[in-house]
Structure formats: C-alpha cells, structure tokens
Amino acid sequence: MRPAVSALILSLASAVALAQAPQFSNAVRGFIKVDAPVVALTNVRVIDGTGTPARENQTIVIKSGAIAALGDAAQVKPPEGATILDLAGKSVMPGIVMVHEHLYYPTGPGVYGQLGESFIRLYLAGGVTTMRTGGNVNGFMDFKLKRLIDDGQKAGPALDATAPYLNGPNTFSQMRELKGPDDAKRQVDYWADEGATSFKAYMNIRRDELGAAVQEAHKRGLKITGHLCSVTYKEAADLGIDNLEHGFLAATDFVPDKQPDVCPGQGQGQQTIAALDENGEPFKALVKTLVDKHVALTSTLTVFETFTPGRPMPPGLDVLLPQLKDQFIQAYTRAQQNQQSVYIKLFPKALSLERAFVKAGGLLIAGTDPTGAGGVIPGYSNQRQLELLVEAGFTPLEAISIGTLNGAKYLGRDARIGTLAAGKQADLLVIDGNPAATIADVRKVELVFKQGVGFDPVALIESVKGKVGLW
Ligand SMILES: [Zn+2]
Numbered sequence: 363m364r365p366a367v368s369a370l371i372l373s374l375a376s377a378v379a380l381a382q383a384p385q386f387s388n389a390v391r392g393f394i395k396v397d398a399p400v401v402a403l404t405n406v407r408v409i410d411g412t413g414t415p416a417r418e419n420q421t422i423v424i425k426s427g428a429i430a431a432l433g434d435a436a437q438v439k440p441p442e443g444a445t446i447l448d449l450a451g452k453s454v455m456p457g458i459v460m461v462h463e464h465l466y467y468p469t470g471p472g473v474y475g476q477l478g479e480s481f482i483r484l485y486l487a488g489g490v491t492t493m494r495t496g497g498n499v500n501g502f503m504d505f506k507l508k509r510l511i512d513d514g515q516k517a518g519p520a521l522d523a524t525a526p527y528l529n530g531p532n533t534f535s536q537m538r539e540l541k542g543p544d545d546a547k548r549q550v551d552y553w554a555d556e557g558a559t560s561f562k563a564y565m566n567i568r569r570d571e572l573g574a575a576v577q578e579a580h581k582r583g584l585k586i587t588g589h590l591c592s593v594t595y596k597e598a599a600d601l602g603i604d605n606l607e608h609g610f611l612a613a614t615d616f617v618p619d620k621q622p623d624v625c626p627g628q629g630q631g632q633q634t635i636a637a638l639d640e641n642g643e644p645f646k647a648l649v650k651t652l653v654d655k656h657v658a659l660t661s662t663l664t665v666f667e668t669f670t671p672g673r674p675m676p677p678g679l680d681v682l683l684p685q686l687k688d689q690f691i692q693a694y695t696r697a698q699q700n701q702q703s704v705y706i707k708l709f710p711k712a713l714s715l716e717r718a719f720v721k722a723g724g725l726l727i728a729g730t731d732p733t734g735a736g737g738v739i740p741g742y743s744n745q746r747q748l749e750l751l752v753e754a755g756f757t758p759l760e761a762i763s764i765g766t767l768n769g770a771k772y773l774g775r776d777a778r779i780g781t782l783a784a785g786k787q788a789d790l791l792v793i794d795g796n797p798a799a800t801i802a803d804v805r806k807v808e809l810v811f812k813q814g815v816g817f818d819p820v821a822l823i824e825s826v827k828g829k830v831g832l833w
Contacts, residue, residue, distance in 0.1 A: 462729020488741020
C-alpha cells in the first residue's frame with residue numbers, strides 16, 4: 363500500500379511542477395519572446411489536436427504555464443492586464459510530441475557526432491515541445507540535458523531520455539554488446555538508476571535478452587521500444603515490447619527461412635516488405651497481433667525519404683556546418699541516381715502499410731530519426747514528417763493528432779499535453795497559416811509556447827546556424 367500512496371503524491375507533485383515554467387538562465391532568456399503572468403491569444407483558429415475540425419475566432423488565456431480558458435471570442439474575454447496577442451489569420455495547434463528523435467547525427471564514417479546542444483534548440487524551434495530520444499550513443503548526455511532543460515538552464519523540449527542501445531554483437535564503435543539476459547537486466551537497472559526514462563532494443567539483440575530487458579523495464583515502470591531485425595515483430599510483441607520503430611520497414615517476419623535470433627540483414631527484410639500485400643493474410647495477422655497486444659508503431663518516413671530516388675531535398679540543410687551539408691548533398695545525389703534502389707517500391711509501401719495499421723485500430727506515433735546518411739534536420743524534419751503522413755493518406759487533422767496526441771498517449775502524458783483545452787499545459791504553436799487545410803503551413807511556426815512561455819524560433823535557429831555538426 364505505501365508505495366502506491368507515495369507514488370500518487372509524487373505524481374501530483376510533478377503535475378504541479380510541470381505546469382509552471384522554471385526560472386530561466388540568461389542564455390535561455392535570449393530565446394524568449396513572450397513571458398508574462400497572463401497571456402491572451404485572440405481571434406485565432408484553434409486546431410486542438412483531437413482530430414476535431416479547427417475552430418475560428420477563439421480566445422486562449424494562458425496563466426501559470428497552463429491554459430486557463432479556451433473558447434469562442436464571444437464567451438472568453440482576455441482578463442484585465444493580460445498581454446494580448448491578436449492572431450487574426452493565424453492558427454494554434456499543440457506542441458509536437460515525437461518519439462524517434464536523437465541528439466546525435468552521422469558526421470563521418472561510422473561516427474555519430476554528439477550534437478545535443480544544437481539539436482535541442484532546433485527541435486524546440488521546429489515546434490517540438492516533448493520528445494523521446496530513440497536510443498543514445500553517448501551515455502549520460504541525454505539524461506543531463508533533460509535535467510538542464512527541466513531546470514531552465516537550456517532551451518529545448520521536455521525529454522523522455524532513452525538509455526544507450528540494448529544490442530547484440532555489432533560493429534558500431536559507440537555501441538555496447540550484451541552478454542546475455544542477466545546482462546540485459548543489469549543494463550536496464552544501471553541506466554534506469556542513472557536517469558534513463560525509456561529503452562531501445564536494436565538489430566542484433568536475442569529473444570532471451572529482449573525478454574529480460576522488457577521484464578526489467580516494466581518492473582521499473584518504464585517502456586521499451588525496438589528497431590529490430592534478429593527478433594521479429596511478432597516475437598517482440600509476444601515478449602511484451604511496447605513499441606516498434608520504422609513502421610514495418612524493420613520487420614523480418616516475412617523473410618523465408620529466417621533463423622531465430624539472427625538478423626538476416628536489413629535489406630533481406632526490406633525486400634519482403636516491398637513485395638508485401640497489405641490486404642494479404644500474413645500482414646493482417648501481424649497487424650492483429652500488434653493491435654491486440656497494444657504495441658505502438660513509430661512512423662519515421664523522413665529518414666527513408668532521404669534514401670528514395672525522386673524525392674525533394676529535405677528542409678533545413680542550411681543550419682549544418684558547410685562540410686556536413688556538402689556531405690549530405692553528395693549522398694542525396696547518389697541516392698537520386700540509384701535506379702536499382704529498393705526504396706522506389708519500399709517508400710510508397712511504407713506509407714500504405716502505416717495507413718493499414720491505423721485502419722486496423724493500431725496506435726501510430728511519429729518520429730524523424732536524424733541518422734541515415736544525414737539530411738534529417740531536427741525541427742524541420744518534424745514538420746516534414748507531418749507532411750509525409752498526409753501524403754500517406756491521413757487528413758491534415760489526423761496527421762497533426764498522430765504528431766501530438768498520439769505521442770503524448772504513448773508517453774502516458776496525454777492528461778497534460780498533446781491537445782489543447784482548458785486545464786492542459788500551455789504547450790502550443792502559433793502558425794502563420796492554416797495547417798488544418800494546408801499541412802505545409804506547419805513550416806510557418808512563429809512562436810513556440812512551452813509551459814506558457816513563448817520561444818522565438820528565429821532566435822533559436824540563428825544561434826546554431828552554420829555550426830550544426832560542431833556541437
Ligand atoms: Zn533511430
């Protein structure tokens with residue numbers, strides 16, 4: 363009984379702490395445009411994140427980090443002394459909540475540069491107010507940055523900070539190798555003690571190791587996701603995993619003669635996915651298993667788009683260090699010329715399989731994955747991911763819900779974030795346009811309110827421009 367009671371008191375205390383923004387350092391203050399005891403956003407179009415149609419001529423009152431009132435201009439009047447922002451012609455939507463983010467980026471052959479300092483600013487500038495890092499290759503940085511952001515010492519989204527990857531034998535110089543199920547359990551405990559709030563299994567983990575990690579993470583009240591290969595989606599679902607990354611593009615369930623615990627190669631799996639019939643029984647059976655076992659699926663279309671011939675240059679490259687920008691443009695050019703690429707069939711297939719998963723009742727969440735050969739730029743790519751969900755056949759309102767409410771649901775934070783309503787945390791974006799009608803308008807983020815404080819995307823981007831790659 364006692365642990366349950368103290369857990370309840372703790373969660374109430376943290377809910378109160380969440381609503382109110384912290385004391386900010388001077389460095390963070392330089393990125394803030396609106397910070398007043400009471401702020402009223404008037405004449406604005408509200409996209410509330412639930413998927414219901416946008417409402418015109420609304421007033422939102424922000425106080426003590428939360429939405430104090432939200433409703434028709436005729437009913438909700440700005441309180442006396444409020445700082446008023448007249449947002450005629452503009453929209454507000456919830457802050458983006460995405461779950462396959464990283465604080466690292468491919469900077470050289472097999473080298474991932476630790477770019478947490480610039481990435482947290484870029485994510486916030488792009489409208490991301492909460493995110494999970496989907497695996498780390500640094501050790502402690504993700505947890506430390508989470509704390510510094512929470513304490514107001516750095517500008518960035520609220521982080522669900524993932525531990526270093528749980529993987530089997532591998533050739534990544536920045537990644538450890540598990541030595542069996544006991545070791546998996548020990549790793550989960552160690553990193554949870556250090557401040558990890560979630561876990562990620564990777565391509566060469568064994569079933570017994572994954573099972574042990576799932577058990578231990580759940581025992582500690584934490585979730586675990588996977589970018590898998592050696593373990594199939596079905597096997598992982600049966601072991602109790604919470605989430606699977608990269609839509610169906612990492613599934614090896616359909617590889618003929620797949621050996622247990624052995625990754626047949628990502629390419630082998632992807633050949634079978636490219637040829638998969640979304641109306642066929644094998645795929646439908648897998649989807650049913652995932653839905654029945656409440657396994658969420660993360661869409662990361664942005665990273666796959668960079669490999670796919672015939673796709674546009676991704677947005678945001680100008681923030682990169684010039685050498686890194688050149689490096690990506692060369693990779694992009696090579697991808698464009700590769701007419702044998704599996705992605706010519708695989709990329710459109712990824713879109714239709716994700717759509718089928720949602721139609722069958724699955725929880726689709728979104729992320730961007732700034733890895734691959736580069737070109738997935740934090741903030742810009744989160745906006746691009748929403749555009750790609752619309753390309754997959756979701757309405758703009760549905761895409762926005764996937765990128766806000768669904769992420770919040772997965773993280774267990776939907777009582778406070780992910781939608782806009784009186785009483786919710788004031789995490790919201792002011793957009794110069796109407797993304798409910800034209801999803802590309804999500805690129806026009808003018809202000810990012812986090813816990814009721816309005817950050818300036820231009821100042822955040824200017825502070826890192828041309829240096830992303832150094833820090
Ligand atoms: Zn990733």
